[in-house]
Amino acid sequence: MSGANEPDPVPIPTPTASSIRRALARARDGKTLDATEVETLLHARGEELDRLLEYAGRVRDAGLEASGRGAVITYSRKVFVPLTRLCRDRCHYCTFATVPGRLEAPYMSPDEVLEIARKGAEMGCKEVLITLGDRPEDRWRQAAEWLDSRGYDDTLSYVRAMAIMVLEETGLLPHLNPGVLTWSDLQRLKSVSPSMGMMLETTSRRLFREKGQAHYGSPDKDPAVRLRALEDAGRSSVPFTTGLLLGIGETLADRAESIFAMRGVSRRYGGVQEIIVQNFRAKPDTAMMHRPDAEREEMAATIAVTRLVMGPKAHIQAPPNLIGAENGGVDEYALMIRAGIDDWGGVSPLTADHVNPERPWPQIDDLAERTAAQGFTLRERLTVYPEYIRAGEPWVDPRLRGHIDALVDPRVARPWQEPEAVLVSTGRTDLHTGIDSEGRTEDRRGDFDAVYGDWDELAPGVDRRGAVPRRADPEIAAALRSAERDPAGLSDDEALALLHADDDALEALTGLADRVRRDTVGDDVTYVVTRNINFTNVCYTGCRFCAFAQRRTDADAYTLSLDQVADRAEEAWKAGATEVCMQGGIHPDLPGTAYFDIAAAVRERVPDMHIHAFSPMEVVNGAARTDLPIREWLTRAREAGLDSIPGTAAEILDDEVRWILTKGKLPAREWIEVITTAHDLGIPTTSTMMYGHVDSPHHWVAHLKLLRSLQERSLEHNGRPGFTEFVLLPFVHTSAPIYLAGLARTGPTVRENRAVHALARLLLHGRIDNIQGSWVKLAEDTFRRLLEGGVNDAGGTLMEETISRMAGSGQGSYKTISDIKALVEPTGRPLRQRTTTYGPVSEERLRAAEASDGVAPGILRPRLPLV
Secondary structure, three states, X not given: OOHHHOOOOOOOOOOOHHHHHHHHXXXXXXXXXXXXXXXXXXXXXXXXXXXXXXXXXXXXXXXXXXXXXXXXXXXEEEEEEEEEOOOOOOOOOOOOOXXXXXXXXXXXXXXXXXXXXXXXXXXOOOEEEEEEOOOHHHOOHHHHHHHHHOOOOOHXXXXXXXXXXXXXXXXXEEEEEOOOOOHXXXXXXXXXXXXXXXXXXXXXOHHHHOOOOXXXXXXXXXXXXXXXXXXXXXXXXXXXXXXXXXXXXXXXXXXXXXHHHHHHHHHHHXXXXXXXXXXXXXXXXXXXXXXXXXXXXXXHHHHHHHHHHHOOXXXXXXXXXHOOOOEXXXXXXXXXXXXXXXXXXXXXXXXXXXXXXXXXXXXXXXXXXXXXXXXXXXXXXXXXXXXXXXXXXXXXXXHHHHHHHHHHOOOOXXXXXXXXXXXXXXXXXXXXXHHHHOOOOOXXXXXXXXXOXXXXXXHHHOOOOOOOOOOOHHHHHHHHHHHHHOHXXXXXXXXXXHHOOOHHHHHXXXXXXXXXXXXXXXXXXEEEOEEEEEOEOEOOOOEOOOOOOEOOOOOOOEEOOHHHHHHHHHHHHHOOOOEEEEEOOOOOOOOOOHHHHHXXXXXXXXXXXXXXXXXXXXXXXXXXXXXXXXXXXXXXXXXXXXXXXXXXXXXXXXXXXXXXXXXXXXXXXXXXXXXXXXXXXXXXXXXXXXXXXXXXXXHHHHHHHHHHHHHHHHHHHHOOOOEEEEEEEEOOOOOOHHHHOOOOOOOOOHHHHHHHHHHHHHHOOOOOOOEEOOHHHXXXXXXXXXXXXXXXXXXXXXXXXXXXXXXXXXOOOOOOHHHHHHHHHHHOOOEEEOOOOOOOOOHHHHHHHHHHOOXXXXXXXXXXOOO
């Protein structure tokens, strides 16, 4: 007999009656339950179970009353489309997944999908549940060949195409269940599906690791992988369905842990729209065919405990086809309602539950009657829950808004399409000048309390160590000796020791860095005449450090038209600029091709301007919205006029830090993919690090060494460097949301700034020659000290540096060439204008820049500090 059919190997001690009473008393009184208490309550049976159900039902009812919903239990009328039954996993209880030889074709055809969707529409359905196995092309040659022959790069490209077809041809809303999704996958699918889902099932690693257990041999059932997918869905603001699968070999402690894991994700991001509590049903011809079904009492107890832990606002669901109307004299529908559910999930009047084909859906009229018998009204909902529809952006993509509205009000109808006329002039388009004279309207955006997730959930993950010196003088002295012998060969411990240098040791470190700088690039301090053009600040990504992003309805929100972008580039050219640096917020209306249009508009207006544009976050956003591979999207961007890419959106390339610092920004691996692909294509990039917030010095060391390795990769693979420079960006705290919420510190100290700039010069020696200081984020005296400690570049004139000013920087939004000369002159080092790639500037450009002092006349004005 398979291990999956055997009793759980870990004996489960029954809690004492007194411990159950104590836990029940805490549940009754609304006290916060811990994992031990939850595990205890999962044992409740008989009268104890009745009391547990009563308390859970009370919590559910309070939530319904508070929401204005009253005694209503909801469901979604749907059709079930099993797009493919092939899967790379081998779950021991599954009859849905099969092998190619048992199928007529690896995938359902578009006509087959459309036939089901149209019949569902005729029967009043509003949801198309598209379910499939995880990435079947990775395991099955037949699946890969089928996709390739029809022009699809992968299964998810086909899923995306089918979702668009369903939307356009039937108006039904796709709910996608394609298994584990990465952050990038979610970006691709968000605009074609208002909700998605994936069952967590369990956090038990034993079921995944041990041979013969339910998830052994199934890479996508690794609990860490599935939890990451839930986190990524929350970061991407996707209303997401998840849940538990009971009785597959997990212990009650595992079950309690799983519930708390889902609560943590829900609190951090707010994206868990419903939790399904599903009971295992043994199926013939599976490895777990002899395992007993999950008992109804344990299911009721689990629903009740889930309700107590998740709270009154949560939506808890039990699949009505997996329980019985009358089973052993017990009405299981009534039992689950008593336990605290508020939703029956999707019910189809047309298609079977292809995952549980032996269990037919109940008739909706019968379900309504049984719900009414318990004092509740059955009411239909859409696949995405009402609170997300009401909230709108960022939860509802504007490409889907019309389809949702059409189902809420049948008189409204629209095809799926990119929003029209996105880049039109709206809002406070003079912010680039007004930020210096008038400042920002409010110190925070209007949805501060909602867009960033639950601050209290984030607090425990913050690294509070900062950069407090923790190294002894002998360690620092030894590290300095190593650095003198081999600056780039410092170990992690040696580099970390140098970051804690102070007093004489700090002077020795910066002096060494300055000598290495002189030997590498000489004494010239370089700068570029450039203009920043931030074409929109409307963004719902939820970066917790960013004070620039606004909702479209906020007073400081704006979007530039293509003509305004081109006008600003032309003004910069007349002022002697050789570069425009163009970046913007992730505007929900922005199609993926808008970036091509922006580059083309500047290229047409100013043919010789170097276009330095689009952060890796914007590249991924553009690729996702066009459903193009990163390489192809970058190729098209270059054809439109792109010359190089800013290596911003890096922040700290450690996801543990990133997920505190940002909500929905791209993971480190996606940043690396964009950068390395650009380098392979011959598109140069900069590199950056923003530091001094919720990070610590060991993160800086790892970040620097990663950048060095990426440069070495480019040299090895392409025979040329990919990075042109490294830019250090000290955190500006004043208006940063994460600081206002009390999680971040007030930016790096002067000592830290000096040490990390010096260390960057040493660790990147021989790989990245140019180290840039950010004058816009630093006091002038501090900046000069950095020029004496390894820095050789002063950045640019910028002309409109709005991002740091919105965060509270007091250094102004531009510097003229005269300003930069005054900044550098006390160091005694010569100043030289450069191009983006550190080449010489033509005489014509030098004369134009000298005539305007490097800043467009329309920008020059008296500057006032931000108060």
